[in-house]
Structures are given as C-alpha cells and as structure tokens.
Amino acid sequence: MSTVHQPEPLVEVLTALREQVMGVNETVISTVDGLLVASDADAVQPESIAALSAATHSLGRRMAQEAGGGELRDVSTRSAGRHVVIQAIGERALLTVLGDDGLDLAGLQREIHSTVEQLAKILEADAPA
Structure with missing residues (x-):
C-alpha cells in the first residue's frame, strides 16, 4: 500500500474489489486532472498511474467522440501479462x-459498476459544498 495518507472508506472499497475479482492486483483513484486521490497499490507508483490514467481517459473520450461511438464507458489496455481498465467515477474522478x-x-465487468457507485457516493459526501 502506498504510504500517502488516504481516505479509509475509499481504500476499503478498493480492497473489496481486489478481493472479489480474481486477478485484480492494484487499484488507483484519481481526479480527471491526474491527481492521486487514493490507492490500493504495492508494485506501481500510484501518482504516475493517476497522471497516466487521466491522459489515457482523455484520449479515449476524444477517440469515442471522433468515432461517433457516443459516451465513453471505459478504456482498456492489455499488454503481455497485464490488464489496465480505466472507468470514470462521475465527471471528476477515475478508477484504474x-x-x-x-x-x-x-x-x-459484474463488479465494477457497483464499485463505481460506492466510490461516487463517498466522493460526493467528501466534496466541498
């Protein structure tokens, strides 16, 4: 786990996703601007993943618009031995x-939607009025 102080409820949701879905190793929540919010990560630099996720999501959204595919649902990348899935949490945050x-x-796919809903509720409750 990263040594950055993180909101406990967010980390609990991230940990639950890792425990519920086989093969999930690490998770990161970031702003759409690329700032780290919370993470459940050991082997990666969460700050780097947050920044790269924001850039990747932005490009994916632009590609979806250009391709006429409607609203972007998620961005997936698969490499040798690794999957990366980036999902929007409302308009201001991302789950990687x-x-x-x-x-x-x-x-x-079964779990991510309820996870995103839980994260959105927590983030909304913490948002300044």
Missing part, C-alpha cells in the same frame, strides 16, 4: 484497475 494476465474480465 490493474490486473494480471489471469484477470477475470467478466467478474470485473
């Missing part, structure tokens, strides 16, 4: 899921 080659993609 890093998984190994054995990532249960169907399980992730």
Whole structure:
C-alpha cells in the first residue's frame, strides 16, 4: 500500500474489489486532472498511474467522440501479462484497475459498476459544498 495518507472508506472499497475479482492486483483513484486521490497499490507508483490514467481517459473520450461511438464507458489496455481498465467515477474522478494476465474480465465487468457507485457516493459526501 502506498504510504500517502488516504481516505479509509475509499481504500476499503478498493480492497473489496481486489478481493472479489480474481486477478485484480492494484487499484488507483484519481481526479480527471491526474491527481492521486487514493490507492490500493504495492508494485506501481500510484501518482504516475493517476497522471497516466487521466491522459489515457482523455484520449479515449476524444477517440469515442471522433468515432461517433457516443459516451465513453471505459478504456482498456492489455499488454503481455497485464490488464489496465480505466472507468470514470462521475465527471471528476477515475478508477484504474490493474490486473494480471489471469484477470477475470467478466467478474470485473459484474463488479465494477457497483464499485463505481460506492466510490461516487463517498466522493460526493467528501466534496466541498
């Protein structure tokens, strides 16, 4: 886990996702501007993942617009031995899921929507009035 002080409820939701879906190794929540909000990560630099996720999501959203595909649902990247899935949490935050080659993609698709809803509620409650 990163040594940065993080909001406990967010980390609990991230940990639950990792425990529920086989192959999820690490998770990061960031702002759409690329700032780290919270993470459940050991092997990656959460701050770097946050910044790269924001850039990747922005490019994916632009590509979806240009391709006429409507609103972007998520951005997925697969490399040798690694999956990265970036999902919007409302308009201001992103959830990035890093998984190994054995990532249960169907399980992730089942769980990610309820996870995003939980995270959105927590983030909304913490937002300044």
